[in-house]
Amino acid sequence: MEHHLSLLLISIIALGVFSQWIAWWLRMPAIVLFLVSGVVAGPVLGWMHPSEDIGPVLSPIVGLAVAVILFEGGLSLRLHEFKEAASGVRRLVTLGSMLAWGLYSTAAYLVGALSLPVSLLFGAILVVTGPTVIIPMLRQAGLNRRTASYLKWEGIINDPIGALLAVLVFQYFVLSGAYPGGGAQVFFELGLAILISLALGGGVAWLLGWAFNHIWVPEYLKAPLTIACVLVIYGLASEIFAEAGLLAVTVMGMVLGNMNVAGMAELRRFKEYVTILLVSSVFIVLTADLDPKVLRHLDWHAAALVAVVLFVARPVAVFLATMFTDMEWRDRLLVGWIAPRGIVAAAVAGVFAPTLIQAGYGGAQQLLPLIFAIVFASVILHGFSLGRIARWLRLSVEPNGVLIVGASPWSTELARALSNELHVQVLLVDSSWHRLRTARLAGVRVLYGEVLSETIQQSLELNEIACMLAATSNDAYNALVCSHFSNSLEHDRVFQLPMYAADENNDSKVVARPLRGRPAFDESAQYEELWRHHFQNWQFYKTKLTENYGYDDLKRDRSPEAIPIAVLHDDKTLLLSPAAGGARPDIGDTIIYYAPKRTDEDRRRARAERAEAASIRSAAGNGASEESDKESS
Structure with a gap:
């Protein structure tokens, strides 16, 4: 009996948690899977009868x-x-x-x-x-x-x-x-x-x-x-x-x-x-305990x-x-x-x-079966329709924005490039009104105040934020901000500027890894280095990948010093690039990177290399075609 009860409790917990996970993966209301799992495990297959197995407790x-x-x-x-x-x-x-x-x-x-x-x-x-x-x-x-x-x-x-x-x-x-x-x-x-x-x-x-x-x-x-x-x-x-x-x-x-x-x-x-x-x-228990006989009263x-x-x-x-x-x-x-x-x-x-x-x-x-009928009907109808109706009424917020904490010349230029040129929702937060001045004049959406304060927390609409970048000059503060927002935005969407390798190798001088956000962009993209690149006239560039110009072509053409910044998908969702490298971009994605300013000579060289690569591909294609013709002859 004890063994059976243990298996029952394990089954209930496992069904509930895995239903949550599958619902998240399928992007559907979890409550629907709770009801389906409970009904299948209880009234349909008879695997569990909680009121009989557990008893009056x-x-x-x-x-x-x-x-x-x-x-x-x-x-x-x-x-x-x-x-x-x-x-x-x-x-x-x-x-x-x-x-x-x-x-x-x-x-x-x-x-x-x-x-x-x-x-x-x-x-x-x-x-x-x-x-x-x-x-x-x-x-x-x-x-x-x-x-x-x-x-x-x-x-x-x-x-x-x-x-x-x-x-x-x-x-x-x-x-x-x-x-x-x-x-x-x-x-x-x-x-x-x-x-x-x-x-x-x-x-x-x-x-x-x-x-x-x-x-x-x-x-x-x-x-x-x-x-x-x-x-x-x-x-x-x-x-x-x-x-x-x-x-x-x-x-x-x-x-x-x-x-x-x-x-x-x-x-x-x-x-x-x-x-x-x-x-x-609890939902698994209640639905699994439903007696099919009560439905006969409907x-x-x-x-x-x-x-x-x-x-x-x-x-x-x-x-x-x-x-x-x-x-x-x-x-x-x-x-x-x-x-x-x-x-x-x-x-x-x-x-x-x-x-x-x-x-x-x-x-x-009829009271109990009627209540259960309304529970089932309301959960299924409302669960599947809430998102669609909210989008139709324009009451939903698409999570495709970027929250940038820390207004420096580099982060301000990044915010301007994303919002003004790529039309990505960007919110730049800083506790210095003076540091936000350039961004305000450039038309970037800003928020003045301490991002960890209760007032700012109340005004932030995190539903519209897809990822966050802590880009201040203080690594410990960046880690604190990431630790706070990782609860709401998931850890893989919370980034901070990387620390120096010298500090990484000295455990007594670096914030513990579990307390930090993901290192962003590139191992050399520290705050001081980005500041230096900004005053060396580095610029942000964007390139959309096509069938004729893929990711390998882009890597060949851009400067070897270029720092990958983000990938913008067709649905306008922007994902920052982790320092360790992420998934390979697909055709249709727009790549944003930070690189030295191009000269006319650089542009001529890039055009020549692209033309040469295209001719090589064309020659390879013609050669394969001729070989195919010989074989068919």
């Missing part, structure tokens, strides 16, 4: 996982993002939630033919637009920060609100049916639970932040202590009122995430790793209800809730369509449905 495990996921979601909610989308978010999580509940419940009662209590519970559950689904979708869709903030804030805040609303409806009908006055008791308990949850979550988060900043907790214990506090707060709040723990941990994450806590970047990174593992595993009423919820009720609720706000019509259109449901909706329905069935409420046996 499965439900508490899922609850704890959801608590950690919601905490991580709250941790990612930044107040500066809320200010950008403030009025829209406030409407979505208040008036929008109430309108959605009313419209979903009405549709369930009139279209789905459910009883009124079950309809109200159905509508409350669907208020939840799960962050476990939204956040992976946003990671792949490339939305601009404002539009992404609407979906992220709504999903994370509505998750506990929807769960509490579902608990309220459930408890109201159960208690009011058990004894008179039960409804009033539920409202009193709910209000008390919300106050206690806010106090618990916010208070513990403030105490944790205070302890971290006053060095009461060592670095290696910050993440474990935080997770332990999340689980304790979830358990305490849930004991006071069912599902109140979800609200408490969400508030805890929001408060802690907006405090200036030392080591917050490491904490966020650790939480993100844990959340990715939990999200994938009929045409169910299909019509799913269509009304997705295509009518959600868009109408968002449109009415966001009237007279500063939300653009494109944002309202996208948010009105995108509302995938996930773990919390499925888990809450799975908990309440058996009790309602035992109580004899009409349509209770």
Whole structure:
């Protein structure tokens, strides 16, 4: 039995993680692969039955996982993002939630033919637009920060609100049916639970932040202590009122995430790793545990209800809730369509449905299959359409820009060549207004300030950045900048100017290799050397490779001293050239390199060499043709 359980847990984790990786490789929503993997492993092939194999401990495990996921979601909610989308978010999580509940419940009662209590519970559950689904979708869709903030804030805040609303409806009908006055008791308990949850979550988060900043907790214990506090707060709040723990941990994450806590970047990174593992595993478990028999309760009423919820009720609720706000019509259109449901909706329905069935409420046996049908439909439809609709509405940001940190004469000229001549998005950042003057006058987009400051971090749109170059005169500072941005841009897209070989051979005088970015361009492209080349009138050149003029021809024609800079692909994506050499450029790519200024003699020599090479190729081709003619004769 223990051996079987070990294999089951290994299979669940492996399926979840490999689904994430395959989804990234195929550039498709990971949540779709979670659902497919779980259904195939569970109901289709029967390899796993989590509720039978794991037993009654499965439900508490899922609850704890959801608590950690919601905490991580709250941790990612930044107040500066809320200010950008403030009025829209406030409407979505208040008036929008109430309108959605009313419209979903009405549709369930009139279209789905459910009883009124079950309809109200159905509508409350669907208020939840799960962050476990939204956040992976946003990671792949490339939305601009404002539009992404609407979906992220709504999903994370509505998750506990929807769960509490579902608990309220459930408890109201159960208690009011058990004894008179039960409804009033539920409202009193709910209000008390919300106050206690806010106090618990916010208070513990403030105490944790205070302890971290006053060095009461060592670095290696910050993440474990935080997770332990999340689980304790979830358990305490849930004991006071069912599902109140979800609200408490969400508030805890929001408060802690907006405090200036030392080591917050490491904490966020650790939480993100844990959340990715939990999200994938929980989705595999829930879908693998789905009983095919429950689908037999679905009929045409169910299909019509799913269509009304997705295509009518959600868009109408968002449109009415966001009237007279500063939300653009494109944002309202996208948010009105995108509302995938996930773990919390499925888990809450799975908990309440058996009790309602035992109580004899009409349509209770359809609650769970209906929720799962909407989960499947919304995840698949919204997951595959989000990126396309965002591009159609021009709400997505293509990651083809370059972030250059450090404005020197050389980096300014590089920025000018890329932005003005090749039309590549370039952002040049420096803490000296004087050093940015030349770039500003040349029409280059600049950002004045310390790139590692909180203010600059809030204003940076990293979704549009494909790669970053740290090009200041301080190697240690370049390494610090690369270490910071490698979490967001991937390590292979973060570059810094190379250090001198003499320093590379002396471990006591060089920044450790794991803490640095990738060396850019060429081993001789140090800051001082590039500065010297700039005043020797070196220039940036660009050459597009064709069938008649390939990469070997370019290497032969350009100066032996030339330094490769970047490759610009047809889709305008620019990749900086690593010092160790990258993939061989293809036909259609534009090569950018830095070389001494060409003289007229150099141009004549290059033309002569190209003509000679062309004649040699032509002669070789004619010779092969004649040989072929002889053989055929």
